[in-house]
Amino acid sequence: MMKAVNAMLYSLHANLYSVLLLLIVLFGMNMDKDLRSEGHRYFKTMLYLIMVVLLVDFFMTLIDGRAGIHFYIVQNFLGFWLFALTSLIVISWIYYISDVLWDTSKINKLFLIPAGIHILLSFLSIFTGYFFIIDESNMYHRGPLFTLHAQFLYLYFLGIIFVILKDSFKNRFTSDHIPLLTIPVFTAIGGVLQMLFYGLLTFWPFAALAVLTAYVFIQSKRVATDGLTKLYNHRAFYRQIRRLSPLASHNDQLAGIVFDIDGFKHINDTYGHHTGDKVLQAVAKIFEKTFDPLNGFTARIGGDEFAAYFSVKNKAALEEILTTLDDRVERLNNSNVFDFSIVLSTGAAIYDASEHASLEAFFVHLDLKMLEKKETVRK
Numbered sequence: 001m002m003k004a005v006n007a008m009l010y011s012l013h014a015n016l017y018s019v020l021l022l023l024i025v026l027f028g029m030n031m032d033k034d035l036r037s038e039g040h041r042y043f044k045t046m047l048y049l050i051m052v053v054l055l056v057d058f059f060m061t062l063i064d065g066r067a068g069i070h071f072y073i074v075q076n077f078l079g080f081w082l083f084a085l086t087s088l089i090v091i092s093w094i095y096y097i098s099d100v101l102w103d104t105s106k107i108n109k110l111f112l113i114p115a116g117i118h119i120l121l122s123f124l125s126i127f128t129g130y131f132f133i134i135d136e137s138n139m140y141h142r143g144p145l146f147t148l149h150a151q152f153l154y155l156y157f158l159g160i161i162f163v164i165l166k167d168s169f170k171n172r173f174t175s176d177h178i179p180l181l182t183i184p185v186f187t188a189i190g191g192v193l194q195m196l197f198y199g200l201l202t203f204w205p206f207a208a209l210a211v212l213t214a215y216v217f218i219q220s221k222r223v224a225t226d227g228l229t230k231l232y233n234h235r236a237f238y239r240q241i242r243r244l245s246p247l248a249s250h251n252d253q254l255a256g257i258v259f260d261i262d263g264f265k266h267i268n269d270t271y272g273h274h275t276g277d278k279v280l281q282a283v284a285k286i287f288e289k290t291f292d293p294l295n296g297f298t299a300r301i302g303g304d305e306f307a308a309y310f311s312v313k314n315k316a317a318l319e320e321i322l323t324t325l326d327d328r329v330e331r332l333n334n335s336n337v338f339d340f341s342i343v344l345s346t347g348a349a350i351y352d353a354s355e356h357a358s359l360e361a362f363f364v365h366l367d368l369k370m371l372e373k374k375e376t377v378r379k
Helices: 002-031 038-065 069-101 109-128 146-171 177-196 204-225 234-248 264-271 274-293 317-336 359-378
Strands: 133-134 141-143 254-261 297-301 305-311 344-350
Touching: 002 038, 002 204, 038 069, 038 204, 069 109, 069 133, 069 146, 069 177, 146 177, 146 344, 177 204, 234 297, 234 305, 234 359, 254 264, 254 274, 254 317, 254 359, 264 274, 274 297, 274 305, 274 317, 305 359, 317 344, 344 359
Parallel strands: none
Antiparallel strands: 133 141, 254 305, 254 344, 297 305
């Protein structure tokens, strides 16, 4: 009796504390207008499902070993959902990852077939004991195919981790990949501990911890990221160059660029702000593609104004990079995505510590240089 009470109290502490953590995350997301958007629906779905699993796991512990046919029926019902919800959580992870990195339409539906089979086996376990067995004393036991359930989970974990790492190598590792990796890795560790030590409740609490960690990363990134273009924002950019200022005097191969989009107000007034947003996003992608391979730090520092610093060997290399930027803008114009041409005014140079006291002063100079070019074109 005392052992059962201790197990119940342990489950209460482990699972309900985890639910409390997730409720805090959910409250934070609902208080944040940006995180209430459609873009985070899969993350919130995952959060809700994990909370439900934690509560199911707790109630199974609460009625474990209680005599009575009604408890037996409820225990089997909860056992089904304990395993079936695992599939739904995995699916929501897959959709969340796809939503962040690409587009949910790119999900290969064959990838979801094992999850469907897992749900079916979870239901059949009520009658066959595949994944779980509720004995005549209403006690829960692992079924003969429990290892198949574990293999299902870890194959998905490995598949998800592989896809994330593949994308990070293809498109360069970014802060987007960190929370995506955190979720399967933390949960997998919790699962291994729970399988090795029967009675230890670590799988779903670790999943809750993973969601909390992912949420912290999402929040920290949002503080430094422009919501529309996904580049760094004004505050992050100038905080970064202030940190680099003491080092910059020892490096005359640090280049910078500032540019804006000519006639951007006219684009907004004529074609609408939705088109204007599309233009900013298209230009941001070109900007990122051009300077990220150079260990660049790119940012949207104003309405239609962008800036970056990056490494170059010499002035000739800088000119070559600017030509590449112009070529990519020209290709965008030739693609006829927009009913008008995009024209950029730029100010670019290599930092020279003898001319500029700091990188902040250097970028003020580049901004003025860009405005001079804009005025020359107008004349």
